[in-house]
Amino acid sequence: MGGLRSRTIGIACVALALVGLAVSIPAMARRLSQRAITVVWFDEPVTTPEFAFKGLPVVVRTRAPGAGNLGAVEIDWRGTTSRFEIDPGVKDDPRLPGLLRHEDWLSVLLFAQGARSEDELKRALADGSITPRLVVGMRLPAPGVDPETWGQARKRDWRYRFVELLPDGPVEESVRVAEGTFGELDNLGDPDWRRAEGREEEAWKYSVMMRMTPSTLFRVSARERPVQSALAAMGWTWPVAGSSFALLTVGAVLFSLAGVGRDRLDEGSEEKD
Secondary structure (H helix, E strand, C coil): CHHHHHHHHHHHHHHHHHHHHHHHHHHHHHHHHCCCCCEEEECCCECCCEEEECCEEEEEEEECCECCECEEEEEEECCEEEEEEECCCCCCCCCCCHHHHHCCCEEEEEEEEEECCHHHHHHHHHHCCCCCEEEEEEEECCCCCCCCCHHHCCHHHCEEEEEEECCCCCHHHCEEEEEEEHHHHHHHHCHHHHHHHCCHHHHHHHHHHHHHCCHHHCCHHHHHHHHHHHHHHHCCHHHHHHHHHHHHHHHHHHHHHHHHHHHHHHHHHHHHC
16 A cells, blocks of 8 residues: 555656646746847967957067056057056066966957857857957956955955957047956846846956956856856746756655565565465
8 A cells, every 4th residue: 555655646746747847947948048148259368469450460568667667568559559557466477488477467368249159159250240359358456455465365356457459440449448346347247237237248348357367266256156147047947947856856766666665565475375
């Protein structure tokens, strides 16, 4: 009798779980597909100071501090030179060649965005409907901290400077500069927040920031943000789906145990005979 009850309960659990999965999984897929996700693609970082972008020459060089002047990054682009001062505290590795010696705080990146899936973005890059963009990114110390320890202190106040080089338009508008702290740019990692604030086009800033920041220095919230955002988008569907999977497992176990118990009962009857 116990085996029959276990089998019945197991079948009921499996049936209920299948209904839950049939309802929650399609709804989950719809919710995720409707999220305002913008995929950001990156090419390999540029590591040489002199290179070409869209057929135009680019030079990125650093100037060491001296005689009361701060260090600086200078960028030659479309016949003009832009200079950006760098606060003390950035770390270089003189053993490395080219721009690699500055990789702890300086990155030259080719990126693209504007599609909602990686495959869609790759197709758009291939047919030219989306073209790569070029940004020189700088990760700078939080103001007012000890330059020797800035990498471990006040991460939320780290400053990021993004210098985008534009190949088209007037020369005087060919350099676009954006800045923000880690805390401010961290918000751009939430697709729902970007959509609500009308800042979807700025998704690349979050991706560039994360690409420039050593993974060992990420704040926990930054590492978990994609997961948190996905869970929020799934809403009621993920707990229902999770519960259904658990119920399916319980039902399968009960059904199996009932079968094992019945086999043992049959074996006992045969021995008595």
